[in-house]
Amino acid sequence: MWPFFRPVQWLASCLRGYHMPGKAFPQQRGDTSLVLVDEARRFIQDCLMRVGVPAAKVRCISEFLVVADYRGNFGHGLNRLDVYLDDLQRGHAKVDAEPTILSETLATAHVSGNSALGVLVGNFCMDLAVQKAEGAGIGFVVAKESHHFGMASWYAFRAALQGLAGLVMSNAAPTMMAPHTKSASIGANCLAFCVRGRDYHFVLDMAASVRDIGAVEWAWANDEYIPHGWAANEAGFSTIFPNLALRSPLLYPAGGHKGYCLSAMIDLLCGVLSGAQYASHIPLDPRQPSNLGQVFIALDPEFFVPNFMERLDDFCGRIQDSKPAEESQPIRLPGELERMHMNYVEDLRALPYPNTLLTKYRDVASKLCVKPIELAFHRCQSKKSF
């Protein structure tokens, strides 16, 4: 709900800011509470252990989800935990499964995820791609029978940490409308590219749609409207109501037919080439297993140019030094907003979650018999910091 609908409460909340949680929690949809980072991690780990995930994997998955929230990519953080828990309980994602290499060359590999959780398949594939890139200059790994792998830049950054460039793509369930249609024929497929210089990181993480489904879910959880042009209602007309947009997801492609074509290219590489499901073969119904496909590419810049890091820093500096149209809106490099969110979380040592989400996880906690999330503070009215 926007401030001008409830001016008195909004003013009061501005004056109050965060305060200790009282009896009134959860107050209203749209209110936000702070959860200490360690507490969020503890809760995720407790839940995963309760559904039988081994301890080593629990650490990896919880880190992966917390980092998504830490970077402000809330659609892929705690927000996804209940879906993962459901999939693990239904057997769509297998607790004990390990990815295996089906075939390989010096520079490529074809991997079956064997329905392990996406983050486990992704880490395995990117590590393999890095290993191949160190020998051949490039490592190209495609995975089938994989699962939702969350924040794609997690894997691209994994390559960047080794001094390589990482490029990652994944297909997804069909939620994106092609131009001139009112139904979804392809996923809002994602692409991430990451590379590190000495002074700059270039961390691109984008869906081929204007915004991904996680952003719509997050708007719903925060009781916010979505801008026109993000998503359509069931009749295929643009809507500002996230609840209508979530009924039968119809996301608009970024840049019209260009986003749609880019998404098709990603699906061809991730789905068609890998042997996974693709396009409308991927079920939207979460009760069916998805068998997603993903591509992981690692490139070793040292094979091509000796002073890559200096060149990257110069490139990023040149873009950042472009004159902004308005001083209040400086030029941002990909990944810079995420860096700002990380600073914000570091100052707080806590993550801001909407109470709607926390209420959902109180139910999850009670079902799984784990200790519910303990709040640090909560406040009325969600307000975006960025």
Next chain:
Amino acid sequence: MWPFFRPVQWLASCLRGYHMPGKAFPQQRGDTSLVLVDEARRFIQDCLMRVGVPAAKVRCISEFLVVADYRGNFGHGLNRLDVYLDDLQRGHAKVDAEPTILSETLATAHVSGNSALGVLVGNFCMDLAVQKAEGAGIGFVVAKESHHFGMASWYAFRAALQGLAGLVMSNAAPTMMAPHTKSASIGANCLAFCVRGRDYHFVLDMAASVRDIGAVEWAWANDEYIPHGWAANEAGFSTIFPNLALRSPLLYPAGGHKGYCLSAMIDLLCGVLSGAQYASHIPLDPRQPSNLGQVFIALDPEFFVPNFMERLDDFCGRIQDSKPAEESQPIRLPGELERMHMNYVEDLRALPYPNTLLTKYRDVASKLCVKPIELAFHRCQSKKSF
């Protein structure tokens, strides 16, 4: 000029259609004439030979330019010839230069174009990538010291002809505005992806901008307005006048910051990684050599999935069979509009060029002492067929 400004002439031209060229040529900006495909090829070859390009290269370059026009990609066809001729005469593109391999592995190569014409560098690099892909599953070739390489799908299709998937990228002179700026800090860099099934071809060829500079030039030559949102005038405000847009090119990125980030990623791979120029290092002034960078990737699907062609056909069929919102606007696969233009040209056996362009080439012909382009027919009023 739109029809409703000159309704009488427009009606007359519809009734007349094309007719034999009379004394009045060139009539007005916006009028179009037909040139037989063979005649266009002859003229291009004559011009190239006159500036000293060897016969074997002349055949390759003329085919490349004619095919761009044949596919309706007019910005990269005959429209570019005068720029190539200027560059060859100034020595920015070298007549006798051949690309050389600087370093290579089983799957990658770093190539110097040695300032040969872009199409010669591109063909060399893609052939090398295909050769590596046949051994290693993937071939990744980056080129520096290259030249404008025209229609990117030409090279991607070259890989597709061998049954492989081709992915091609190039950087370009800075003509694209980052969001929140009113100056160009990066090129409208391009990406092409091509792969063949039995029944379908998937031919994606896109710039990261809403439209590339060639489309604006083509609108100018056809005396057409450009839609708002393609390009800005010198002050950084969207314009519908192509002449204002061409003064200091400021193109809008496709999908806002997504197109801009994608373009930055392409420049990082093509320019920063290859050792070529990048971002605002690339001169806009055509009197300076450009030293562009390009990436050529070939992938052999047989290394990953045995029935790739069937899967591709199924994928394309599924997308094409989506229900359109209006029956008059069927769903198009990438490359389908180009296929329609090819059919149109095959029916005519001729290419439609605006008289503005043909007048320019009459001057070029007289300067180079070659026979001018002979017209098949001309007609008043350019009208887009698609």
